[in-house]
Amino acid sequence: xxxxxxxxxxxxxxxxxxxxxxxxxxxxxxxxxxxxxxxxxxxxxxxxxxxxxxxxxxxxxxxxxxxxxxxxxxxxxxxxxxxxxxxxxxxxxxxxxxxxxxxxxxxxxxxxxxxxxxxxxxxxxxxxxxxxxxxxxxxxxxxxxxxxxxxxxxxxxxxxxxxxxxxxxxxxxxxxxxxxxxxxxxxxxxxxxxxxxxxxxxxxxxxxxxxxxxxxxxxxxxxxxxxxxxxxxxxxxxxxxxxxxxxxxxxxxxxxxxxxxxxxxxxxxxxxxxxxx
Amino acid sequence: xxxxxxxxxxxxxxxxxxxxxxxxxxxxxxxxxxxxxxxxxxxxxxxxxxxxxxxxxxxxxxxxxxxxxxxxxxxxxxxxxxxxxxxxxxxxxxxxxxxxxxxxxxxxxxxxxxxxxxxxxxxxxxxxxxxxxxxxxxxxxxxxxxxxxxxxxxxxxxxxxxxxxxxxxxxxxxxxxxxxxxxxxxxxxxxxxxxxxxxxxxxxxxxxxxxxxxxxxxxxxxxxxxxxxxxxxxxxxxxxxxxxxxxxxxxxxxxxxxxxxxxxxxxxxxxxxxxxx
Numbered sequence: 001x002x003x004x005x006x007x008x009x010x011x012x013x014x015x016x017x018x019x020x021x022x023x024x025x026x027x028x029x030x031x032x033x034x035x036x037x038x039x040x041x042x043x044x045x046x047x048x049x050x051x052x053x054x055x056x057x058x059x060x061x062x063x064x065x066x067x068x069x070x071x072x073x074x075x076x077x078x079x080x081x082x083x084x085x086x087x088x089x090x091x092x093x094x095x096x097x098x099x100x101x102x103x104x105x106x107x108x109x110x111x112x113x114x115x116x117x118x119x120x121x122x123x124x125x126x127x128x129x130x131x132x133x134x135x136x137x138x139x140x141x142x143x144x145x146x147x148x149x150x151x152x153x154x155x156x157x158x159x160x161x162x163x164x165x166x167x168x169x170x171x172x173x174x175x176x177x178x179x180x181x182x183x184x185x186x187x188x189x190x191x192x193x194x195x196x197x198x199x200x201x202x203x204x205x206x207x208x209x210x211x212x213x214x215x216x217x218x219x220x221x222x223x224x225x226x227x228x229x230x231x232x233x234x235x236x237x238x239x240x241x242x243x244x245x246x247x248x249x250x251x252x253x254x255x256x257x258x259x260x261x262x263x264x265x266x267x268x269x270x271x272x273x274x275x276x277x
Numbered sequence: 278x279x280x281x282x283x284x285x286x287x288x289x290x291x292x293x294x295x296x297x298x299x300x301x302x303x304x305x306x307x308x309x310x311x312x313x314x315x316x317x318x319x320x321x322x323x324x325x326x327x328x329x330x331x332x333x334x335x336x337x338x339x340x341x342x343x344x345x346x347x348x349x350x351x352x353x354x355x356x357x358x359x360x361x362x363x364x365x366x367x368x369x370x371x372x373x374x375x376x377x378x379x380x381x382x383x384x385x386x387x388x389x390x391x392x393x394x395x396x397x398x399x400x401x402x403x404x405x406x407x408x409x410x411x412x413x414x415x416x417x418x419x420x421x422x423x424x425x426x427x428x429x430x431x432x433x434x435x436x437x438x439x440x441x442x443x444x445x446x447x448x449x450x451x452x453x454x455x456x457x458x459x460x461x462x463x464x465x466x467x468x469x470x471x472x473x474x475x476x477x478x479x480x481x482x483x484x485x486x487x488x489x490x491x492x493x494x495x496x497x498x499x500x501x502x503x504x505x506x507x508x509x510x511x512x513x514x515x516x517x518x519x520x521x522x523x524x525x526x527x528x529x530x531x532x533x534x535x536x537x538x539x540x541x542x543x544x545x546x547x548x549x550x551x552x553x554x
Contacts, residue, residue: 035530072457073398073455073459074454074455074458075401076401076405076408076447076448076451076452089394091394091397093397093401094401095400095401095404095405097374097404098397098401098404103415104399105392105428114391114392115379115382115391117366117368119378120370120375121350122370123350123368123375123400124371124372126373127372127374127375128353128372131353134411138415142420142432142436143419143432143435143436143439144418144435144436144439144443145444146443147439155419155420155432155435158420158421158432159419159420159421161426162421162423163422166421166423167422170353174353176351177350177351181350181351182350213422216499223303225497238433249366
């Protein structure tokens with residue numbers, strides 16, 4: 001495994017993406033949601049992007065982005081990313097993990113070329129983080145995404161109980177073990193509990209961080225009760241990105257970051273563990 | 278978009294993977310499950326692989342594959358793939374979409390390099406197919422993966438009704454539109470309803486085919502009622518891979534292919550539409 005030693009801006013970028021490439025994020029307005037996984041990659045790299053729905057205060061791109069044209073095929077769901085080049089045809093990419101990894105390669109936040117061992121590890125961790133993201137969503141929507149929470153409260157209570165008691169600790173134990181595996185100074189690996197792949201920031205770290213942040217919002221009591229079981233996560237990894245990671249730390253504390261509300265991560269006290277006495 | 282004109286065995290392979298590379302699929306025995314998405318890539322390319330649990334008739338690799346070692350980090354869940362090279366260190370890859378795409382690049386079933394427009398389209402379609410796969414699983418396990426179906430039958434009935442009435446037609450309409458988009462003979466695209474990307478077989482086709490085949494097993498009445506709405510899918514695409522695609526057609530009709538049972542795709546008549554009178 002090759003580790004990336006340089007800060008993000010010095011890492012390898014793909015030949016096609018240059019300073020003249022423009023990026024437009026197409027996503028529902030007002031919520032962090034799945035769009036936030038993509039925003040964090042741009043923010044950490046300081047590469048400019050346009051958050052179309054939020055900057056234009058309308059949602060017209062929903063219709064545009066889902067209509068197939070000669071230049072791009074149909075999209076199943078947002079988020080999507082439109083990438084415009086000075087010379088090549090534009091790209092419209094959908095599916096969150098694909099967008100995250102594409103942008104990371106473009107801006108220098110991938111730990112190696114697409115088929116390298118380091119990138120395959122980052123991709124595996126990315127996909128597992130997004131599985132946890134989906135399972136978190138399903139705690140409040142276990143029956144139907146198009147119904148209101150109030151129409152599936154009984155099922156949500158049962159699913160959330162299983163999530164808190166079984167799934168959440170399984171995922172957190174996996175993340176803790178991955179940080180432990182990459183902790184030691186062997187063969188160039190020295191994440192020190194702070195990085196998941198090699199010894200520099202990658203897209204795997206940023207996406208896991210956002211999932212943890214969403215969970216801390218949605219299930220504060222459950223996380224408070226469990227966090228001492230996962231010292232790499234909660235003593236080193238989570239605060240490291242929040243406080244000591246330059247541009248992305250500044251972003252997550254800024255008022256540009258959208259607040260959680262009725263999106264992917266929701267706070268329903270009845271789905272959380274009861275508060276400690 | 279560049280289309281692959283040659284049969285799979287003639288397409289570009291990655292430099293690292295040669296005839297001396299060996300592939301071991303690590304998955305639960307006896308069920309097609311998520312392992313089948315990976316098996317189809319190997320079968321279509323005629324590149325040899327070992328299906329470890331089924332060929333040794335035990336499940337020892339479950340424990341082995343989930344234990345981190347110096348050479349590979351922890352795995353969250355199977356399937357996993359162990360790739361051994363004559364000279365480089367072995368790789369252990371997990372997460373179904375990552376394994377599928379890795380193998381496709383190695384055996385010549387990817388439509389272009391990883392960051393090409395053609396491959397980004399194939400990846401998008403792959404990830405959407407696997408989202409449908411997960412939603413199909415959740416029709417019989419909407420509450421907890423570690424509980425029996427019988428413990429969540431009421432919730433399953435409600436989720437399956439939404440799946441059949443809302444989610445399934447949305448996914449099928451998307452697949453039909455993607456086949457339509459790639460149908461015409463413009464700019465080298467001429468899938469003709471048979472291929473999703475360019476004019477040759479890719480991993481996107483194989484994974485979508487397996488999802489359709491699983492759905493035809495699990496929800497035969499629902500599919501019978503709807504299939505005339507999607508002529509590209511059911512008149513051209515699905516039968517094309519089943520009957521006219523060489524090695525993979527031979528495989529899906531062989532007794533080497535594992536039967537569906539109590540895995541990802543299950544047939545519970547009470548979750549399906551009632552049979553037509």
